[in-house]
Amino acid sequence: MTDTKKIALVTGANKGIGLEITRQLAEAGVTVLMGARDVARGEAAARELSEAGLAVEAIEVDLNREETIPAAAKAILARYGRLDILVNNAGIVDAEDGPPSVATVDAARRLMETNFLGTLAVTQAMLPLLIKSSAGRIVNLATTLGSLSVNGDPSSPYYEARLIGYNASKAALNMLTVQLAAELKGTSIVVNSVAPGYVKTDLTGGNGYMTPAEGARLPVQYALLGDDAVSGQFVAPEGPVAW
Numbered sequence: 001m002t003d004t005k006k007i008a009l010v011t012g013a014n015k016g017i018g019l020e021i022t023r024q025l026a027e028a029g030v031t032v033l034m035g036a037r038d039v040a041r042g043e044a045a046a047r048e049l050s051e052a053g054l055a056v057e058a059i060e061v062d063l064n065r066e067e068t069i070p071a072a073a074k075a076i077l078a079r080y081g082r083l084d085i086l087v088n089n090a091g092i093v094d095a096e097d098g099p100p101s102v103a104t105v106d107a108a109r110r111l112m113e114t115n116f117l118g119t120l121a122v123t124q125a126m127l128p129l130l131i132k133s134s135a136g137r138i139v140n141l142a143t144t145l146g147s148l149s150v151n152g153d154p155s156s157p158y159y160e161a162r163l164i165g166y167n168a169s170k171a172a173l174n175m176l177t178v179q180l181a182a183e184l185k186g187t188s189i190v191v192n193s194v195a196p197g198y199v200k201t202d203l204t205g206g207n208g209y210m211t212p213a214e215g216a217r218l219p220v221q222y223a224l225l226g227d228d229a230v231s232g233q234f235v236a237p238e239g240p241v242a243w
């Protein structure tokens with residue numbers, strides 16, 4: 001008998017928004033593989049959800065150690081034969097980031113390495129598995145700060161949030177969404193950029209106006225889009241965002 005339960009991979013699932021995306025997907029009946037760069041912390045997070053009766057398991061995925069990525073794809077293929085949902089959630093900020101005149105180049109490099117290049121590597125490795133799904137869904141965790149339009153709009157509340165490394169890495173991630181959506185046109189795979197809102201996590205130093213559970217809602221909604229799903233969108237809780 002074919003297993004009809006959907007299979008998801010969420011990167012950076014051991015805490016923050018990724019942990020809550022995992023919880024909500026699993027509560028919706030999805031089997032969730034919890035990507036974590038620290039396997040022990042991934043397993044601890046998975047244990048907590050398993051004890052609550054949810055179908056989750058930890059898997060090593062470190063966006064900065066590329067050998068872990070094909071290894072994860074191989075393990076998922078061997079165990080499940082496909083992947084239905086990829087949530088590219090893992091991401092970082094950097095203390096040496098800032099306006100273009102002062103941010104360190106090393107910080108910008110670290111941000112691009114993780115938020116863009118690492119995510120690109122995960123996406124490439126998982127595509128052959130997503131193609132085996134009847135309706136693959138890719139959700140890229142975006143931010144309004146990655147919008148070129150917003151960064152250039154003096155009337156925007158985000159206009160002063162000048163973090164050249166973080167914002168550029170997330171603009172690059174948006175480019176992945178746009179180009180991949182175009183490349184996958186005519187397939188059953190849908191890819192979107194989803195900004196969660198301003199969420200109280202370690203990444204924001206506990207600042208924000210949403211809990212991680214609230215921040216997980218829109219990404220989960222886009223991970224579970226049905227047959228009429230539209231690909232290549234950039235959305236936030238307030239609605240569509242200009243690229």
Ligand SMILES: NC(=O)c1ccc[n+]([C@@H]2O[C@H](COP(=O)([O-])OP(=O)(O)OC[C@H]3O[C@@H](n4cnc5c(N)ncnc54)[C@H](OP(=O)(O)O)[C@@H]3O)[C@@H](O)[C@H]2O)c1
Pocket residue numbers: 011012013014015016017018036037038061062063064065088089090091092114118141142143144195196197198199200201202203204208
């Ligand atoms: N919070 C917000 O307001 C907000 C707004 C817009 C977008 N976002 C985006 O939402 C996503 C989740 O953010 P969050 O607020 O939940 O942050 P968080 O609490 O700091 O969690 C980030 C997660 O990413 C993981 N991670 C970092 N680098 C990694 C790597 N090299 N390989 C694998 N995993 C890695 C972290 O693992 P460790 O525990 O090992 O560090 C952690 O699990 C990010 O992409 C962020 O840019 C957040």
